[in-house]
Amino acid sequence: MNKTTTKKQEIINAFQFRYATKKFDPTKNISNEDFQFILEAGRLSPSSVGWEPWKFLVVQNKQLREKLKQVSWGAQGQLPTASHFLIILARRGLRYDSDYVKHLNKKVKKLPDDVIATITPRYKEFQESDLHLFESDRTLFDWASKQTYIALGNMMTAAALIGIDSCPIEGFNYDKVHNILEEEGLLENGKFDISVMVAFGYRAAEPKRPKSRQSIEDIVQWIN
Numbered sequence: 001m002n003k004t005t006t007k008k009q010e011i012i013n014a015f016q017f018r019y020a021t022k023k024f025d026p027t028k029n030i031s032n033e034d035f036q037f038i039l040e041a042g043r044l045s046p047s048s049v050g051w052e053p054w055k056f057l058v059v060q061n062k063q064l065r066e067k068l069k070q071v072s073w074g075a076q077g078q079l080p081t082a083s084h085f086l087i088i089l090a091r092r093g094l095r096y097d098s099d100y101v102k103h104l105n106k107k108v109k110k111l112p113d114d115v116i117a118t119i120t121p122r123y124k125e126f127q128e129s130d131l132h133l134f135e136s137d138r139t140l141f142d143w144a145s146k147q148t149y150i151a152l153g154n155m156m157t158a159a160a161l162i163g164i165d166s167c168p169i170e171g172f173n174y175d176k177v178h179n180i181l182e183e184e185g186l187l188e189n190g191k192f193d194i195s196v197m198v199a200f201g202y203r204a205a206e207p208k209r210p211k212s213r214q215s216i217e218d219i220v221q222w223i224n
Contacts, residue, residue, distance in 0.1 A: 019165075053094050093191075
C-alpha cells in the first residue's frame, strides 16, 4: 500500500470515526496544542472571494455556558461536558464596499490600488446582480453564514483526524442566543451575529448505531 492510498484511508477512517457526539467525557480535556490545530484548520478554510466572514468564540466560561444551555435545546448534553465549545459568528454587512472588505484588500491581502480598482466593480456585480445578495440584510447575512460552514466542516474533520469528537449544533433559539451574546459584548456592536455552534471533546460512550448514509449511486449523477 503506497503513501497516497494510506492517506486516503486515514481520511475515510476519520469520517467513519466522527459522529454527532451528544455527551462528552468531562474528565478529558483537549490539549492546547490540539485545539490550536483545530482552530488553524478553521482559519485556513476557503471562503467566497476570500473574505473570511467569520469569528470563532471559544466559550469556556461556565456561567456563560449555563446561560446558553437554557436557550439551546440541541446542546443540553454538550454544553456541560464538552472540553471546548465554539460559537461561530458570521459578519454582517459583508458588502464589496464595506470598511471591512477595504481593510482586507489593503492590509491583509495587500493588493495594489490598481488591482482593487479593477476587482471592486466585478465584486459589486457578483453580489448585486449574480447572487442578488442586496435584496435584504438577511440575504446578505445568510450568504456570509454559508461560508462559516466551510470552516465548521474543516474543523470537525481536522478534529476527527486526531481522534477528537465533535458535534455541530443548530438547535438553539436564535433571538435568545443573540441577546445573550449582545449583552456580553461579543457581537461587536452589530458587526457579527450567530451562525452555528460546535462542541469538541472526547466521547463518553460509543455510538449506539453504526453510521448510516445513502449509497453513492443515490446522491451522485455523472453528466458526461
